Amino acid sequence: MIQRNQRIKLIALTGILILCLFLSIFAGRYPELGFLSPATLKEDTTARNIFFNLRIPRIILGLLLGMALGSSGLFFQTVFNNPLVDSGMLGVTQGASFGAAIGIVFFHSNPWIVQLLAIGLGMSGLFLSVVSARKIHYGGWILRLILSGSVISALFGAGLSLLKVLADSRNQLHAIEFWLMGSLGFTIWQGLPLVIVITCVCLFILWKYRWRINLLALDSEVASSLGVRIRMEQMLLMTAAVFAVSAATSLSGIIGWVGLIVPHLSRRLFGSDTQYSLPGSMLIGAILILACDNGARILSPSEIPLGIITSFVGVIIFILLMGGKKK
Amino acid sequence: MSPKETVLELRDIQFSYDKSDSFSLSSINIKMHSGQIVVILGPNGSGKTTILKIANGRLQPDSGGVYLEGKPLQSFSRREIGQRIGFVPQAEKISFEYTNLEYVTMGRTPWLNPLERPSEKDIEISREAIREVGMGKFMDLPVTKLSGGQSQLILLARALAQETEILLLDEATSQLDLANKRHFLDIVRNLAAAGKTIFLSTHEPDVAAALADKAVLMKNGQVLIAGPMESVFTKENLQHIYDTPIEIMQLDGRKVVLWT
Numbered sequence: 156m157i158q159r160n161q162r163i164k165l166i167a168l169t170g171i172l173i174l175c176l177f178l179s180i181f182a183g184r185y186p187e188l189g190f191l192s193p194a195t196l197k198e199d200t201t202a203r204n205i206f207f208n209l210r211i212p213r214i215i216l217g218l219l220l221g222m223a224l225g226s227s228g229l230f231f232q233t234v235f236n237n238p239l240v241d242s243g244m245l246g247v248t249q250g251a252s253f254g255a256a257i258g259i260v261f262f263h264s265n266p267w268i269v270q271l272l273a274i275g276l277g278m279s280g281l282f283l284s285v286v287s288a289r290k291i292h293y294g295g296w297i298l299r300l301i302l303s304g305s306v307i308s309a310l311f312g313a314g315l316s317l318l319k320v321l322a323d324s325r326n327q328l329h330a331i332e333f334w335l336m337g338s339l340g341f342t343i344w345q346g347l348p349l350v351i352v353i354t355c356v357c358l359f360i361l362w363k364y365r366w367r368i369n370l371l372a373l374d375s376e377v378a379s380s381l382g383v384r385i386r387m388e389q390m391l392l393m394t395a396a397v398f399a400v401s402a403a404t405s406l407s408g409i410i411g412w413v414g415l416i417v418p419h420l421s422r423r424l425f426g427s428d429t430q431y432s433l434p435g436s437m438l439i440g441a442i443l444i445l446a447c448d449n450g451a452r453i454l455s456p457s458e459i460p461l462g463i464i465t466s467f468v469g470v471i472i473f474i475l476l477m478g479g480k481k482k
Numbered sequence: 483m484s485p486k487e488t489v490l491e492l493r494d495i496q497f498s499y500d501k502s503d504s505f506s507l508s509s510i511n512i513k514m515h516s517g518q519i520v521v522i523l524g525p526n527g528s529g530k531t532t533i534l535k536i537a538n539g540r541l542q543p544d545s546g547g548v549y550l551e552g553k554p555l556q557s558f559s560r561r562e563i564g565q566r567i568g569f570v571p572q573a574e575k576i577s578f579e580y581t582n583l584e585y586v587t588m589g590r591t592p593w594l595n596p597l598e599r600p601s602e603k604d605i606e607i608s609r610e611a612i613r614e615v616g617m618g619k620f621m622d623l624p625v626t627k628l629s630g631g632q633s634q635l636i637l638l639a640r641a642l643a644q645e646t647e648i649l650l651l652d653e654a655t656s657q658l659d660l661a662n663k664r665h666f667l668d669i670v671r672n673l674a675a676a677g678k679t680i681f682l683s684t685h686e687p688d689v690a691a692a693l694a695d696k697a698v699l700m701k702n703g704q705v706l707i708a709g710p711m712e713s714v715f716t717k718e719n720l721q722h723i724y725d726t727p728i729e730i731m732q733l734d735g736r737k738v739v740l741w742t
Contacts, residue, residue, distance in 0.1 A: 236577045366599040370588055374574050380538055381644065382564025382592035427578035427624075430599060 168438040220403040225440020227396035228414030241414030246307030250280030253311040256318040277401035337408035337462030357399035366430040412469025494546035524700030530683035564592030568641035572653040579624035589643035611642035630657035651682040687739040
């Protein structure tokens with residue numbers, strides 16, 4: 156009975172997502188504000204160009220980005236047994252930002268290099284956090300991870316600040332700032348296939364483990380007594396979650412608040428069981444990103460960076476959720 | 483399995499957390515057979531929890547070994563141990579509002595493949611476990627809303643859903659009120675009567691008096707004495723481990739411990 160209700164909710168969300176996808180594909184500002192008709196698409200080569208080379212890749216990236224941010228946020232909240240964390244823990248966000256800034260300052264914003272450095276240094280944030288957590292002789296494993304994660308974040312943050320000082324203030328600094336705000340506006344096919352492959356594999360792993368992620372919320376003592384090889388499963392899923400987000404954000408830049416807020420919405424809808432709240436988080440994340448990005452594209456002629464919109468929307472949802480809880 | 487066969491044995495265990503640490507366990511020898519209730523009794527910090535962690539393979543002893551069904555514990559995989567030994571902690575902190583049923587269903591984990599999800603049958607076993615501890619009314623209530631005592635009953639239910647032959651209970655009665663403690667002890671007795679092996683640690687002599695077939699009295703990481711209840715549970719022994727004056731009274735054939 157409960158299972159049937161949960162499935163119906165998931166199907167309903169999938170329906171909303173498909174609706175959002177259609178809206179994203181056909182709504183826009185070309186040739187004028189409104190919907191692109193199939194007839195225009197047939198006749199107008201510019202329309203076709205926009206459609207296939209700008210809109211489609213942009214929507215694919217938005218879809219993957221939303222799914223990655225939503226599911227990895229839920230995963231990290233569950234593993235850290237703390238509803239106030241997201242994938243930005245463990246030095247990943249700061250690492251990716253630092254990597255992108257290196258690409259912008261030293262490699263003339265070459266898109267391939269920026270992307271690879273963002274993924275590489277994002278992952279190295281995870282790696283360094285785990286390595287230094289092993290060296291700490293204090294507290295439990297999770298506490299050590301959080302502690303070393305914030306230290307590594309601070310390290311990359313300092314590096315980022317240094318690069319901002321070194322950056323040419325007319326072009327490079329602007330590019331860095333824009334990357335930090337996050338946007339889907341620069342998405343083209345270049346670099347996207349790599350992101351699609353990485354993100355899809357990682358999301359598939361998380362989805363396959365959707366029930367078992369619950370067990371990582373338990374005390375390690377208990378999870379282990381239930382036959383879970385905690386360190387191994389934790390590392391596998393953590394790598395998948397971080398890799399998915401690093402890959403997607405390597406093209407979009409930092410998108411704030413989605414990873415934090417989406418899991419809350421999903422738990423409100425599906426309860427805490429990650430068997431349902433994880434797929435729920437993927438769907439809600441994608442819906443939120445696509446809806447916000449439609450806003451970014453359509454509302455004003457000069458595009459507002461997506462990261463700014465998601466932060467506004469995220470904060471409003473957060474306040475509504477927290478306010479609603481007492482009733 | 484015949485009732486007198488040893489199912490779990492701790493043999494010549496030596497253990498210390500850290501070379502510089504003053505705490506260590508030495509010469510721990512405990513044998514348990516099926517249907518038996520073995521209680522480790524000792525003051526806080528005497529090493530009870532450490533022994534339970536060694537017994538389910540979470541901590542490796544410096545020397546000596548744990549034997550499960552006659553074979554070294556290391557020869558079993560983590561999952562195989564989970565199918566044989568259940569663990570009930572004193573408490574568990576959870577930040578998410580899992581329903582009691584979802585929470586107890588996690589006890590089915592060792593019986594599932596890594597990518598398998600609980601079936602209808604697993605959920606039914608978990609429901610039955612919740613009813614067995616008398617929490618049937620709270621099936622869909624969040625675990626975060628339970629009192630300390632109710633949580634301990636749900637933790638026991640999760641271990642029951644795990645369907646293991648051996649149960650380790652770590653101070654698992656510490657927060658129960660009178661009625662629930664009685665209920666809890668009844669369940670444990672019934673489990674033993676059904677052939678399960680119970681290994682329970684407690685700092686409360688009354689719990690030991692009410693349950694144990696065999697008691698292990700501990701102080702500062704040493705076993706003071708271990709053996710059948712009648713010979714071990716004496717005024718002198720209890721006074722020695724607790725460092726405080728104690729009287730044992732007989733009431734309707736039951737031993738009652740008083741401190742004076």
